[in-house]
Amino acid sequence: MLDSATRSMILEGILQTIYMSVVSTALGYALGLPMGVLLTISDKTGLKPNAFLYKILDAISNVVRSVPFLILLILLIPFTRRIVGQSYGSTATIVPLVIGSAPYIARMVEASLKEVDEGVIEAAKSMGASTTQIIFKVLLVEARTSLITNATIALGTILGYSAMAGTVGGGGLGDIAVRYGYYRYQTDIMIITVILLILLFQIFQNTGMAIANGLNHKK
C-alpha cells in the first residue's frame, strides 16, 4: 500500500514520537517532582509551611499552565534555539514540552502526596523522623501508586502535545500527519499516523497502569 520511503518515514516518526514523549516526561518529572514536593511541604498545612515559597511556586505553575501549549511552543522558540541550536525537529520540541508539562506534573505530584494519610505522617513524626526522612521514606513511598498513575497520564498527555508540535515542524507522527495529511491531502497517511498514535497511547497507558497496580499493596 505504501512505498518503502513512506514506510521508513513513518517508522522514523514513531521512534521520534516515543523519543519526544519519554524524554520529555522524564525531564518534566526531573523539574516537576521536586516542585510538587516543595508545593506540598510549603503549603500552610504542610511539613514546613512557607507562604513565600508556596506563593512563588504556585504563581509559576499557574502562569505556565494558563499559556496554551501552541503559543508556548512559539513563545519559547528563541530559548529553544539557544539551548538546542535549532527550533525545529524532535529534540527542539522537547524543550517546550518539558517547560509546558513540569507545572502540570508538579500539581499532580502535589495532589498525590496530599492523599497520604495524615496519621501515617504523624506516626513517623512521633518516631523522630526528620522532614527529609518523611518525604523520602513516607510520602513518596506511600503515594507511589498514585504517582505512577499520574505519570502515565502525563506521558499520554505529552504524547498528544508532541503531535501538536508537528504544526511547527516538531518531528514525529504529528509532523507527518500535518505535512502529508493536511498540506498534501494524503488522507491515508493521516489515518495511519492517527491509528499509530492511538496504539502508542494504549501501550503507554496499559504499561503504566500495570506497573502502578503491581506496586499497590493497599487493596
Place this chain on the structure above:
Amino acid sequence: MYEIEIKNLSKKFETKEATVDALRNININVEKGDIYGIIGMSGAGKSTLIRCLNYLERPTSGHVIVEGKELGQLNEKELRVQRQNISMIFQHFNLLQQKNVIDNIIFPLTLQGVSKKEARAKAFELLAKVGLADKAKSYPSQLSGGQQQRVAIARALATNPRILLCDEATSALDPQTTASILSLLKQINKEYAITIVLITHQMSVVKAICNKVAVLEDGELIESGNIDEVKLPEDKFFWIDEASRPTKKGLKELNKEVQNHVG
C-alpha cells in the same frame, strides 16, 4: 523524679474567629511503671494532651518534663532524639500501607540508621512477642484491626522506648480484641518496665489496666490519682450511648479476660 511531669500546661488554638482553650492548667505526674489513663469525652482535650507529651503539639504555656528533660527547651534535633524514647500507638494504627509487616516494624530503626540485618532480627523477635510470627510478609490491608494494632505495638517497641503513649488505641476494636490488646499492653508494661500513658473515652479500658487515672472535662482536669481513690463519674457522661455502656457483669468479664490473657 517523675517519669513524666506535666506542669501548669495550657493549650490555646487561635482561629480567625476565636481562641479556643483546649487545655487549661493541667498538672499530672506519671511515675515510672505506671499505666496512667486519661479519660474524657470527645472534645475534652485528651488528644491534644497526649500529643503534648511528645511535642507533636506545642503547649501554649507550661512545662512537659520527660525523664528530667524539659521538652520545651530542646531544639528540633534534640526533640527528634527524645521522641525515639517515647513511642506512640494510634486509634487507626497508622501503619505504612505500602510496606509489609516486617518492614513496618523495621521502619523506626531505619530512621535511626540501624543496620538492616540487626533491625530485621529485632523485628522478628518483636513480631513473635505480639503473636504474629507468621504474618511477616503480609501487608496491613490483609490484617484485621487487632492484628494491625499488634504490628503497631511491635513497631512502637522496636526502639526500646521508656514510654508508650496510646492514643485511643482500642477505640476502633471490638470488645474481645480490645481485651487482648489491653492484656498485651499490660504484659509489655511489666516485662519491659515501660511506662504507659493512654487516653480513652472507654471507662472499661481504664478499669481493666490502669493503676492511675485522670479525668478530663472540657479542657480541665477534674480528678486524678490512684484508680481506687478517684471517684470516677461513671454514670455522668462517659458512655456515648446506653448500648455501648457495659453492664457490671460485662465489665467483670472484660477484667477476667484481661487477667486470663496476662496469665
